[in-house]
Every structure is written in structure tokens, then in C-alpha cells.
Amino acid sequence: MSEQMTAKVDVDLAQPSILSRRNPLRYVMLLAGLAVVVMLPYWIYPPVAMDILCWGLFAISVDLLLGFTGLLSFGHAAFWGGSAYCTGLIATHWGVPFPVAVLGGAVFSMLIAWPIGYLSVRRTGIYFAMVTLAFAQMLYFIANQARDLTGGENGLQGIPRNFFGIELVETDPFYFYYVGAVLILIGILLAWRVVNSPFGRVLTAVRDNPARARALGYDVERYKITVFVISAGLAGLAGGVFAVSHQFASLQELMWTTSGKVVLVTVLGGIGTLWGGLVGAGVVVTLEDFLASSGFEGIGLITGTIFVVIVLLFRHGIWGTGRNVLRRYVLERRQRSRD
């Protein structure tokens, strides 16, 4: 059943790029992207810029599963929020520099992802989404009950931003952004590495034709669990930086709406594009910030409508659409030069 279902995805997932490895346009785009990351806090309020990067990596972690392995995780809030709490606790109680705490949070996410992944990959397709959602909700209830540890509905407040005694980073969100950005960029680099590795090729094989991948001798379940754990680690990295940036971890981070929002960001950016997640995060975070600051209360109406519209009319997402336009242009030019 699931094989037929995945075959019907009309989005051209994770195809090799139309541009050759040496094409200068690739470097231009990479440099432009880095320039945007560097300039972002000059253009917008630095904490919001940090949010964009965190949500971007979070979306990339979801895309690693959805676009490159064909698994829709609807419970990624568990790893984002789980790491947010764990990072907060480590930073508060041990007073270590925050990148160490974030690393601890990411490791914690990977630890809880293993059993969840082990159970969830037993089901495919839509069931996988439902099972991951249910497990994430279970974690939400646990966090809500463990008031002594998590602060219950009050959340975990006053998470310190220790950074080797460098006061500028510890107090000024502008300088904090650059340290946080380095952590996020490391995460993105890891995701890129995973996708462009032999391991990543096997993942696409598992996505496109699990039966055949199995026949070729690949242990499909083990590949799925491994990528699930990696993805959880990246989501944890993002969630940890997010918690330190806000100096606050709340139940909101574990809620199913957070799982849904990150899927929205991924689809808006473009499934199977990796970089699309950052673009999607840029749009969604700035939009929410704009709506909140203009006093508009029904944010759910807007995000819900965006969701319905992109799923109905704009399934390739922003990055995917851009890539298709570029592909058509390049192919036409090649055709013309041949004529």
C-alpha cells in the first residue's frame, strides 16, 4: 500500500541539481546565502533573526525525513522541545558555556528519538505521521507532569547564556546571534553532508522503492531509524539554540502545533530541497512577528489558510518553484545551443 502511495507524490523530490558541480552560479548562491545570514541582524531585530535560523534548521531536519526518506514526522516537536528543556536544565544547573548545553540537548533528543524511531518505522506512510504525533504528545504530558523539573505551565525561565565570560555575547542578542548562527550552520552542513553521501543515496532509494532497496540487501528499517535519530539531533540542536536565545523553554515547544508549524515551514520552503527550509522559516517567522506586533490575534487563521493554500496550489514550495524555473531556463538554453 505504502509503495503505491509514495509513488503518487507529485513533487519532484530531491533530484540532482541541474547545475554542474563547478557551475559558478552555485558558489554565487552559496556566498549570497552566507551574506544574508551575516547581514540578517542588521536588517531585522536580532532575536527574530535567530528564530529564523533555528526554525530553518528545524525545517531542514524535517525535510531530511520527509523529502529525502519519504517519512512525514508529525512529532518533531518532541525533539525540538525535549532539547529546549534539556539544554535549559544543563545550562541552569551546571553553568557550562551554552554551546555545550545545546550539544547536551541535541544528544538527549537523539537518545529519545531511538526508541520512538524504532517503534514508528514499523508503520509507513500516514501511520508514521500518526504514531510520531502520538509519541510527541506523550512527551508533552510527561513534561507537563514533571513540574519539579520543567516548571509545568510556567516553563523553564531564566536560562543563562554563559559563554566563556564574554559579556557581549552573554547579554547582547546582536553578538549572541553570531555564535548561535555558527552552531546552526554546523547543523545545516551536517544535513547537507548526510544528503550528499552514499548514506543519503540509500535513503532516496528507500524513499522511492523500499522493496527494491531491501532486495539489494539494505536493511531498510535500520536506515530509517538512523536518519530519524540524525534528524532528531538536528531538531534538538535548533531547539537548544532557540531556548538559549529566548532564555526560556515552555510547553509550547512540545505541543503538536509546533510539530505542525515546522511541517508548514518545510512544505512552504519546498519538500526535498533542503535549503527551502530556511526560506520557509524566513517567511513564516517574519510574518508571525509582523502579525504579533501589529496586534492581530487570530494567527491560526493566517497560518491555517497558508497551509491550505500551499497544499492545494503551491506544493513545490518557494525553493522548489524557483528550482523548476531555473531548470526550465537551463534546459531551454541547452536546447537552443544545440539547434
Place this chain on the structure above:
Amino acid sequence: MSEFIQYTLQGLAAGGFYALSALGLAVIFGVLGVVNFSHGACYMLGAVISAVLLGELHVGFWVALVVVPILMFGFGVLMERLLVRWLLALDPLYNFLLTFGLTLILVEAVKQRYGVSGLPYEVPAGLTGQVSIGSVNLSTYAIFACLFSVVVCVAVGLLLTKTRIGMIVRASTEAPERTRALGINVGRWVTPVFGFGIALAGLAGVLAAPTRAITAEMGSNFIIILFAVVVIGGLGSILGAVVAGFLVGLVEAYGIAYAPTYAQIVIFVLMALVVLVRPSGLFGREEVA
């Protein structure tokens, strides 16, 4: 012992809400292959509409029990015609996401219109008070809700297994191509079945109205437990949805009674066990993976 019977009854009453809604979810999935995320929101709408009918139009519970499912049927038909239909040919994940977006809209809209505090709804006259059986006092309404859900579940079961319509619906579920070849217009049944599934969720909402706090968020947790229900029962199975619905209701009620801290978590542990031991669910058919 008398406490235990009370908890059991509460569990069965709550299980009735789950069973009715899960039945709707299962029927929709069976015929359309769509997992309707907005099912919880439809349950919520059912309850909110009955509260509004009572508060603003003074229309009572018994009328609501008939009118609300009809309204929700109409809502389901519109939803299928306007939105869900366009994505039926694609991966079911898209309709999952579409209905998720719809959930956000519905919840937010109700929140904006009726606020976050609960709408009032009283237990209908005639079903108030308690019934004493020996030394056990049981809430009359809980008994009614429980029996009513069982009757509806059995009626739907009979409809699906004993009538010609049911036969067509089941045939379209299991072998749409062959059913078409036999001269049956499968496409014609898609819209009514979707509306019917939504109507069941709305009915569960009406039944829940007198006993639950009626808020915009009342469906949010409900839908996730509903997913646990259908994973436990096996999503393709009608019987599984109903049995697992009552089972989860009981587990939840005993949890609240004996281990309130872990009440919600127990349901998910149960689901984890089922996924571990029998991935296709208690009544599900083996998945070809």
C-alpha cells in the same frame, strides 16, 4: 467495587465518544484513503453548535441530536467538494496536511467568536440525576451516552454489512477497480461517505456537550487520542475502531481514577505496545510493506 463500576461506566461513556468519532475516521479512510486531521475540530464544532443552538435559539438537546449531525453532514460535503477532492489522487499526506490547516482555521475562528472560556450546556431534562442499582449510584446521562453510542455503532455496522449501500461502500473500499467494472459509480459515494464520517464526529460532539467543557480547544487533544485509537484498532478496520474506542475510554477512566498523574500517558504506552507486538493494529489487516 461500586467505585470500580462507576469508573467503568465513565470509561464506557467517554469510550463512546471515541468509538463514534473513530468510526467516522475509519469509514472516511476506508473509502477515500484520507486521514482527516480535522476530525477533532469537527467533534468540537458539534459541541459548539449544540451550545449555540441552546444559548441563542433555545433549541434543546434532543433536537440538536438530530440537527447537528445533519449540519455537519453538509459541512463535510462542502469540505470534500471544495478542498479534499482535489488532492485525492495524490499521496494521502497532502490531505492530512490540508485538514491540519483546516483544523487551525476552525479552532482559531471559534476561539475568536466565542472566546477561550467554556460555553455553558446543561444535562438535558430527563437525563439528570443518578440511577441507583443496589449500592451503586450511576449518572443517568453517562448511561444514556454510553448506550446511545453503542446503538449508533451497531446501526452503522448493520448498515455497512447488511444493506446494499453498505455493500457498495465496502466493495469500493476493498476493490474500487473491480467495483467500477461491475457498473457501480464509485465516485458518487465518495462525497456522502465523507459527509457521513464528519456527521459521526459531530454527533460525538453533541453527546459530549453536556459532560465536557465546550471550548475551541476541546478537539485538540481529542484528535491525538483518536489517532492512538485507530492505530490500536487498525485504521482499515471498522470493528477495530469501535472496540479500540471503548478500550481507550476505559483505560483513560481507570487511569484518571487510580493513577491521575499518568492517565494520559497510559493510552500512549498502550499504543506503543500494540505497535511493538502487532504493528497493523488489533483488528487491522497485515500491511504489504
